[in-house]
Amino acid sequence: MGVKKDIGKTYNDKLKDINIAPDDKVWEKIQNTLDNKKKNKTFPFWARAIGVGLLLLLIGGYGYNSFFNHSSNNSPTNNTEEKLNQEQNNNKLNSDLLITDTNESDKKSKILDDNQDPSTINDSEKTESTEESTGKSNNDVSIIKNTKDNSGNNSEVKNNSNSKNNTNYITNQKIDHRNSSKSDINGKLNNSTNETINNSSGLNNKNNTNYIESNIGNIKSNSTKNNNEIASNNNSERNTKSIMTNQDDIVNLKNKEKSIDSINKLKNIASDSIIKKDTILIAKQIDSTLINKKLEEPKSEWEVGAYIIPTYFGSITKGSSLGETLTENDKQANITLSYRVLANFKLSNKLTLRTGFGSTKLSTTTLNTTSTDANGMMANLGTFSNLSYDFIKLNEVETSNSLGSNTDINFKEELTYFELPIELVYKFEPKNKLTWKVFSGISTYKISNNRVYAESTNGSFEIGQANNLKQYSFSFNLGGGIDYKVNDKINLTAEPIVRYHINMYKRKVFNYNTINTGLSIGLSYKF
Amino acid sequence: MTQDKLIKDCINNNKKAQEELYRQYKDSLFSMCLKYCRNKTEAEDNLHDAFITIFEKIGNYKNKGSFEGWMKRITINKAIDKYKKERNTSEIFKTQIVDEVVISQDKFDLPLNIILKTIQELPNQYRLVFNLYELDNYSHKEIASMLSISIGTSKSNLHRAKVLLKTRIEELNQSNLKNKQ
Numbered sequence: 001m002g003v004k005k006d007i008g009k010t011y012n013d014k015l016k017d018i019n020i021a022p023d024d025k026v027w028e029k030i031q032n033t034l035d036n037k038k039k040n041k042t043f044p045f046w047a048r049a050i051g052v053g054l055l056l057l058l059i060g061g062y063g064y065n066s067f068f069n070h071s072s073n074n075s076p077t078n079n080t081e082e083k084l085n086q087e088q089n090n091n092k093l094n095s096d097l098l099i100t101d102t103n104e105s106d107k108k109s110k111i112l113d114d115n116q117d118p119s120t121i122n123d124s125e126k127t128e129s130t131e132e133s134t135g136k137s138n139n140d141v142s143i144i145k146n147t148k149d150n151s152g153n154n155s156e157v158k159n160n161s162n163s164k165n166n167t168n169y170i171t172n173q174k175i176d177h178r179n180s181s182k183s184d185i186n187g188k189l190n191n192s193t194n195e196t197i198n199n200s201s202g203l204n205n206k207n208n209t210n211y212i213e214s215n216i217g218n219i220k221s222n223s224t225k226n227n228n229e230i231a232s233n234n235n236s237e238r239n240t241k242s243i244m245t246n247q248d249d250i251v252n253l254k255n256k257e258k259s260i261d262s263i264n265k266l267k268n269i270a271s272d273s274i275i276k277k278d279t280i281l282i283a284k285q286i287d288s289t290l291i292n293k294k295l296e297e298p299k300s301e302w303e304v305g306a307y308i309i310p311t312y313f314g315s316i317t318k319g320s321s322l323g324e325t326l327t328e329n330d331k332q333a334n335i336t337l338s339y340r341v342l343a344n345f346k347l348s349n350k351l352t353l354r355t356g357f358g359s360t361k362l363s364t365t366t367l368n369t370t371s372t373d374a375n376g377m378m379a380n381l382g383t384f385s386n387l388s389y390d391f392i393k394l395n396e397v398e399t400s401n402s403l404g405s406n407t408d409i410n411f412k413e414e415l416t417y418f419e420l421p422i423e424l425v426y427k428f429e430p431k432n433k434l435t436w437k438v439f440s441g442i443s444t445y446k447i448s449n450n451r452v453y454a455e456s457t458n459g460s461f462e463i464g465q466a467n468n469l470k471q472y473s474f475s476f477n478l479g480g481g482i483d484y485k486v487n488d489k490i491n492l493t494a495e496p497i498v499r500y501h502i503n504m505y506k507r508k509v510f511n512y513n514t515i516n517t518g519l520s521i522g523l524s525y526k527f
Numbered sequence: 528m529t530q531d532k533l534i535k536d537c538i539n540n541n542k543k544a545q546e547e548l549y550r551q552y553k554d555s556l557f558s559m560c561l562k563y564c565r566n567k568t569e570a571e572d573n574l575h576d577a578f579i580t581i582f583e584k585i586g587n588y589k590n591k592g593s594f595e596g597w598m599k600r601i602t603i604n605k606a607i608d609k610y611k612k613e614r615n616t617s618e619i620f621k622t623q624i625v626d627e628v629v630i631s632q633d634k635f636d637l638p639l640n641i642i643l644k645t646i647q648e649l650p651n652q653y654r655l656v657f658n659l660y661e662l663d664n665y666s667h668k669e670i671a672s673m674l675s676i677s678i679g680t681s682k683s684n685l686h687r688a689k690v691l692l693k694t695r696i697e698e699l700n701q702s703n704l705k706n707k708q
Contacts, residue, residue, distance in 0.1 A: 003631070003632050004629045004630065004631050004632070005629060005630065005632055006627055006628065006629055006630075006689075007628050007629065007630045007689045007692055007693050007696075008628075008657070008660070008661035008685075008689055009661070010630060010632065010635055011642070011646070011657075011661060011662065011692070012661055012662050014635060014639070014642055015558075015562060015639075015642065015643065015646075015662060016662070018558045018639060018643070019554040019555060019558055020554060020557055020558045020561060021553065021554050021557065022553055022554075022557040022570075022571055022574055023571065025571075026553070026557075026571050026574055026575055027546070027549055027553075029575050030549065030575055030578050030579060030582075031542075033575070033579055034540075034545070034579065034582060037579075037583075038540070380677065381668075381671065381672055382671035382672065382674070382675055382676045382677040382678065382680065382681075383675075383677065384675065385675045386675075387675070388675075389672040389673075391669055391672065391673075394672065467611075
């Protein structure tokens with residue numbers, strides 16, 4: 001019988017110096033794994049996340065463009081036709097208003113007498129622009145003659161030019177209300193539509209008159225400059241474009257609206273005349289161009305914002321995810337600061353798609369998890385199944401009695417996530433400088449920091465980390481908020497947000513669901 | 528190549544350095560894996576996982592303590608992680624700790640692979656507790672934390688592991704005797 005010895009020590013003696021070589025295939029397998037990981041690292045998570053975000057924005061942008069183009073191509077025309085139909089039904093001309101508009105526009109308009117020969121147009125002084133125009137083409141002066149039978153009471157429109165002021169001299173229409181319930185136009189309308197009659201007897205070829213141009217010119221205040229350009233253009237399309245080009249400089253939005261009103265009146269005039277078809281066509285053209293122009297006004301489709309979010313993290317139920325023994329423990333949600341940078345892409349006037357990235361910090365404390373003994377050693381540490389200890393730190397805390405003797409201990413979890421949110425925002429009609437909104441979406445999270453602290457009245461000391469958290473998790477986001485327009489470029493935003501976490505834990509010790517709420521405050525900049 | 532240079536090159540993902548590091552430490556780490564795992568295949572998997580983590584985290588090594596110790600710790604943690612994933616709570620039970628488990632030294636006149644096999648045959652939690660306590664000098668408190676069990680369970684598991692090992696060694700000796708006869 002040999003010497004008896006503890007079996008553990010015997011094993012230690014026998015096995016402490018063994019050296020057994022693994023198969024060569026192990027190294028090959030390691031190499032393959034490392035190579036695969038390198039390939040995957042070519043596009044790290046953040047790059048892939050941004051890529052997905054951009055792709056979504058691209059798809060959103062494409063959808064937006066398709067939608068927007070469709071709207072701008074079709075809707076205004078349809079609207080115009082609807083308006084025209086309504087106006088034709090009314091069949092009344094508010095000529096007084098038209099005259100008022102004309103007077104307001106401070107144009108040299110002249111209302112001719114009823115008895116005046118409708119074909120007569122007073123010549124005007126030659127203008128430089130007229131001369132230029134005449135020199136270029138004999139078709140500069142075009143008249144659309146009103147041949148309506150019941151036009152015993154005629155209105156005449158005379159367009160003229162004033163060379164001194166380098167503006168169109170416009171003779172506008174006079175409308176006799178005495179004998180007609182209907183409004184007739186018996187004027188000479190200058191335009192460059194296909195259906196024109198060149199009436200050389202009543203016109204000086206050198207006159208460059210354009211009824212439509214003149215009326216539009218009349219409608220606009222401060223349009224002297226614009227009229228110069230109008231006069232020098234003989235093609236109605238080009239004229240219209242010219243009007244639009246100069247519009248930005250000379251009229252504000254209010255004037256534009258006024259313009260649309262006045263054009264509607266023109267349509268009224270046209271609706272009763274034999275040339276209504278042509279006039280409607282022109283009015284439509286101008287109307288749709290104006291509307292398009294209005295729609296084409298520089299819009300801020302992109303907006304980038306930076307936000308700070310005081311975040312309150314808690315659970316719907318009691319307890320803690322750290323261990324099954326803590327199901328009945330009370331919890332305390334802690335307020336932390338999270339950050340977000342978001343790019344907003346406007347899908348329509350009311351809908352915005354936004355995505356970006358952020359750092360979300362969550363913190364919660366489980367109360368009375370354990371207690372320390374007289375030497376400051378914590379009891380029952382082995383029972384917290386989802387907590388992995390950092391022994392070096394734990395030993396430091398316990399051996400130095402940092403937590404104190406015979407005291408209750410709380411466990412504080414601090415988690416930091418990289419966040420990739422994608423949200424759809426619905427904005428209500430702005431009132432004054434305020435715009436209310438609601439939003440909903442999802443966030444993808446990648447954990448970047450995970451720490452557990454033991455807390456007592458003496459302080460908070462790191463002891464390890466939770467081992468049941470998934471690398472990637474998600475949340476459903478819901479919120480509302482308000483934008484305050486600081487100026488055309490900058491908005492101030494406040495948004496209460498609720499994020500319900502899903503797929504956060506590898507192992508759930510019980511039905512434990514987490515939720516975080518926050519108030520997102522930030523500034524956004526429109527491009 | 529010095530160890531510092533080797534570590535630096537491994538941080539820079541130099542393949543040759545990684546192979547050299549593997550070559551230098553594979554035997555000792557694989558031997559450790561054999562003690563912590565149930566069989567050779569599991570030990571090879573554990574060694575693979577450990578080296579992957581070592582190469583990924585080698586930048587975190589701060590030159591505090593021995594480099595080999597740091598690698599051994601990673602290797603042990605891999606075995607513990609695997610155990611935690613497969614943990615069956617029915618394995619965890621306490622037994623009354625009785626006397627010290629002693630054995631006559633001449634009964635250990637067995638081939639090394641047989642001795643190793645007796646450890647591998649232990650239930651998972653017993654094997655881990657036995658290895659951590661007896662072969663790698665961890666305290667029961669540390670073991671309790673590492674395995675998320677209580678200190679009492681750790682002590683009890685160690686005792687049961689020793690009893691099982693002793694029984695198995697005695698069986699092997701008797702079997703050897705019969706074969707000789």
